[in-house]
Amino acid sequence: MPHVITQPCCSDASCVYACPVNCIHPTPDEPGFATAEMLYIDPSTCVDCGACITACPVGAISPGHRIPDTQERFTQVNADYYGADPDPEGPRFPVDSLWRKPLAPVDKPRALDGVPDPLQIAIVGSGPSAMYAADELLKHRQVRVTMFERLSEPFGLARFGVAPDHPATRSVVDLFNVIAQDPYLQILLNTEVGRDVTLEQLRQEYHAVLWAGGAPTDRPLEITGVDLPGVQSATTVVGWYNGHPDFVDAVPLLDTERAVVIGNGNVALDVARILTADPDRLATTNIDAAALAHLRGSSIREIVVVGRRGAEHGAFTLPELIGLADGPAHVWVDPADLVDAPETEKTTLLREISQRPKPAEPYLRLAFGLTPERILGEERATGVRFQRTGTQETVELQAGAVFTAIGYRGRPVPGLPFDDARGTIANVAGRITADQQPIPGLYVTGWVKRGPNGFIGTNKTDSAEAVRGLLADAEAGLLARAGV
Structure with a gap:
């Protein structure tokens, strides 16, 4: 059975260079490499040699018959990459042309001419x-x-x-x-x-x-109320629970039943997932000890991760969404948020999540189509006012903690x-x-x-x-x- 690349894929292309039959794409010299969310193994040409497993620095590749249940979707994800007629300008490549492509170029070490030594x-x-x-x-x-x-x-x-x-x-x-x-x-x-x-x-x-x-540094969210206590960037929270010395004092306020994360990239999902995770499970990781102790006292029952655009435009990657859907996290999507969403790989999985029973608390909820207008509150954040994107309708979410996750700079x-x-x-x-x-x-x-x-x-x-x-x-x- 062919080998399969799974969620931890870091796209460093070590596997591409190691593969003797050129079955892993996109390669660094192909146009889709820079934008691909992960790399993919062609099931029709993989010879199961295992060279890619040895080369992968993050253990993201498994033989197809040994894939854990939580990663099983990636068998189809890899196959689907090669199954459709591709856009010649996009990341996919037709199966019948793959054999004509040369292996990814490798710069072999050589002596440098005319340079100082050392x-x-x-x-x-x-x-x-x-x-x-x-x-x-x-x-x-x-x-x-x-x-x-x-x-x-x-x-x-x-x-x-x-x-x-x-x-x-x-x-x-x-x-x-x-x-x-x-x-x-x-x-x-x-x-x-x-x-x-x-x-x-x-x-x-x-x-x-x-x-x-x-x-x-973070991209600033330029709306009224972002300076209120209870509002902080998601990246400071990441530094805090990872023990980064710059963020020892960036302790989030968790004495509230609901929190909101503005932005829905992978960092936003990381923060929401960690803040709603079972502390006993986190105790088996290398999370910072002081952060774990603080999380044990959290009052949060729901974290709403909000994206400005529709579900089909979620900034999170498909591998990250699969890991969220099939892992231990408690995640939910309101079916109403998906009514007009076109069918994509992401929205198909989101619809599956929306049909599940509402999970046990604490859980994270993915919401879409809401543009932040202002942070509510006077002495501390008490919520966020959104405008439903493309309309004049406003929506208010009550929340005592707000995390901004709209990118780095x-x-x-x-x-x-x-x-x-x-x-x-x-x-x-x-x-x-x-x-x-x-x-x-x-x-x-x-x-x-x-x-x-x-x-x-x-x-x-x-x-x-x-x-x-x-x-x-x-x-x-x-x-x-x-x-x-």
């Missing part, structure tokens, strides 16, 4: 994009990498941004630990650029600086040009630019390069692009250190 590279940050970049750089024997991390623990989002009840996704840290053991990689913890060392000092001491600082870096409209460091293919001209020796990768989209593994191809540019510039003689 070639000294500074990487700012130690999250997924930084670790993937270091891995690419260290394939070349002349390269030495020094990584600067302001926190006392490395690996950024992989350590502090993944929900504790998603241990498979967190297992990518094992890969990063292997990369970190490279003798030519030095990680300096508790070292902040701008406080302990300046960007200019790095430019003096290293041939190139690769900025991988992520997108650490990059933060300006002193000394680097910033694209304020996109919330990214100005760049072309990872080369930092001023007035659209590359600045020799300065590069960027990750969310602060491309914007806050994609998954942990998306950073692998993103970082590879930046590294290719860096090494090309090194071979062109453009990376002489400023102090030399």
Whole structure:
């Protein structure tokens, strides 16, 4: 029986490179890769060799006959990817053309021509994009990498941004630990650029600086009442229950029977799922101990996760919705919210959820078609007033806690040009630019390069692009250190 990719898929494409028969798509050189919610194994060409299982850093691939019940839907998800006539501009590819496609290109390590030996590279940050970049750089024997991390623990989002009840996704840290053991990689913890060392000092001491600082701030929700007590961003809650040192004091108010999450991406679902989870089940994870103790005293009976658009446009991914529907979470959808929703993979599953009996409390409810108008309350949040999207009708939800989850945003870096409209460091293919001209020796990768989209593994191809540019510039003689 063919192998199947399941929910933890991080899209880093390691499985694509490992597959000897090219049965995993989309590959990084295919147009759908950048927007795909996961990768898919073609059941008609998979030869069950197991190479992809070994390559996967998050344990997302299983033989079809060993899939757990909670992941069984992914057998059909993988098959469906290849079953329809595709849009040639979209992510799907016709089965009868797959054999003609070459295997995904692999950049083989090679000696670099005409570069300093050693070639000294500074990487700012130690999250997924930084670790993937270091891995690419260290394939070349002349390269030495020094990584600067302001926190006392490395690996950024992989350590502090993944929900504790998603241990498979967190297992990518094992890969990063292997990369970190490279003798030519030095990680300096508790070292902040701008406080302990300046960007200019790095430019003096290293041939190139690769900025991988992520997108650490939230997109603001600009409506009345967002400054009231009881309102906070979902990302601060994620940091709080993961023990991030910046969010030790971001303790959410849970002394209310209903909470509202504005936004319905994967982070919104994570927060709602954790805040309604059985604390005894969370105790088996690596959730922060103080957060777990606080959750045990929660009064929340319902969390409403609200999206501005219709159900067919839910920002959550299909794999995340499947995990929610088939896992231990208590989830429900009001059938009235789906009356006019067209048939899609997401709405089909949402309709199935809506036909289930209303779950035991505490539970999370998915709601759609509501645009936030203002947070209600005077001394503390007491609810949210919404406008039914596209109409003049208003809807009020009473709630003593409100969490905003409408996306991340990059933060300006002193000394680097910033694209304020996109919330990214100005760049072309990872080369930092001023007035659209590359600045020799300065590069960027990750969310602060491309914007806050994609998954942990998306950073692998993103970082590879930046590294290719860096090494090309090194071979062109453009990376002489400023102090030399």
